[in-house]
Amino acid sequence: MTRIPLILDCDPGVDDAVALLLAFASLDRLDLRGITTVAGNVGLAQTARNARMLRQLAGGTAERVPVFQGCARPMVREPIAADHFHGESGLGNLAIFEPALPVAPGHAVHFIVETLLREPAGTVTLVVTGPMTNVAMAMRLEPAIVPRIRQVVFMGGARAEAGNVTASAEYNVHADPHAAAVVCGSGVPLVAFGLDATHQVRSTPARIAKLRALGSVAARAAADLLEFSAALEWNVATGRGAPLHDPCPVAWLLAPELFELVPCHLDVEIASPLTLGHTAVEFRPQPGRALHVRWATRADDAGVFDLLAQRLARL
Ligand code: RIB
Numbered sequence: 639m640t641r642i643p644l645i646l647d648c649d650p651g652v653d654d655a656v657a658l659l660l661a662f663a664s665l666d667r668l669d670l671r672g673i674t675t676v677a678g679n680v681g682l683a684q685t686a687r688n689a690r691m692l693r694q695l696a697g698g699t700a701e702r703v704p705v706f707q708g709c710a711r712p713m714v715r716e717p718i719a720a721d722h723f724h725g726e727s728g729l730g731n732l733a734i735f736e737p738a739l740p741v742a743p744g745h746a747v748h749f750i751v752e753t754l755l756r757e758p759a760g761t762v763t764l765v766v767t768g769p770m771t772n773v774a775m776a777m778r779l780e781p782a783i784v785p786r787i788r789q790v791v792f793m794g795g796a797r798a799e800a801g802n803v804t805a806s807a808e809y810n811v812h813a814d815p816h817a818a819a820v821v822c823g824s825g826v827p828l829v830a831f832g833l834d835a836t837h838q839v840r841s842t843p844a845r846i847a848k849l850r851a852l853g854s855v856a857a858r859a860a861a862d863l864l865e866f867s868a869a870l871e872w873n874v875a876t877g878r879g880a881p882l883h884d885p886c887p888v889a890w891l892l893a894p895e896l897f898e899l900v901p902c903h904l905d906v907e908i909a910s911p912l913t914l915g916h917t918a919v920e921f922r923p924q925p926g927r928a929l930h931v932r933w934a935t936r937a938d939d940a941g942v943f944d945l946l947a948q949r950l951a952r953l
């Protein structure tokens with residue numbers, strides 16, 4: 639089976655960290671050209687360090703994957719962090735250490751542009767699990783990359799679900815709405831995993847225990863990270879654990895049958911202070927507009943956790 643060439647852009651972040659471990663455990667399927675980090679959940683220095691930490695925890699061939707530092711703030715709006723959800727370090731209660739391998743030289747945006755210009759057009763996938771600042775800035779720096787992108791597969795937005803950072807906006811899009819508008823308006827093929835899908839994929843004590851029982855350093859780290867989120871989000875009333883947002887795009891690349899996608903239009907609100915970052919997801923065809931976005935409406939949550947356990951068992 640041909641490996642999928644991709645760049646993973648993220649703001650680790652507890653769930654980004656689990657997405658990174660899933661990707662590092664799947665290098666037999668994913669041709670992971672690089673990790674690009676962006677300010678979001680926590681500051682840029684922390685997200686870059688955290689990505690390097692997860693790479694070291696994964697070990698093995700993961701350590702050949704370069705980690706680049708990207709944009710330190712959104713394109714226009716003031717930064718909004720999410721450290722209340724991810725802890726001061728961005729990795730919950732995980733013991734923080736200075737990774738042995740450094741950040742790769744050069745800016746993440748330049749790495750994205752150079753990779754897309756070098757590789758055959760239409761072959762490289764961009765996975766984005768944080769604010770879309772780096773990808774949008776790459777598109778602005780070098781517009782020639784847009785038709786060369788195979789697809790952008792991202793975690794962000796909400797339609798049927800309410801927002802999780804404001805009444806109407808999901809964090810990644812709200813944190814840099816102008817970047818999301820640039821990317822979603824570029825015409826590049828998009829696969830969007832919004833809260834409609836990710837809220838269906840919930841950690842439970844049994845699922846976390848299954849990961850911990852795998853016994854490896856990486857699996858125990860994943861269990862610790864999910865337990866941190868669960869402690870914050872366990873809803874006694876509904877008995878639902880924390881949603882597993884950022885692993886969903888990576889899980890889809892590995893096992894697309896775990897999700898249902900619906901073609902749509904997707905526009906991002908950038909003018910209204912009240913609904914800044916709202917994603918208007920329209921399934922009805924609009925005259926003269928291609929339905930270039932696929933919106934995830936269903937997720938097989940048990941299947942996602944089975945995949946995660948199968949893959950983490952390889953680390
Ligand atoms: O809304 C969920 C998203 O916001 C995830 O990417 C999580 O890491 C936070 O950044």
Ligand code: CA
Nearest residue numbers: 651654767768
């Ligand atoms: Ca994230």
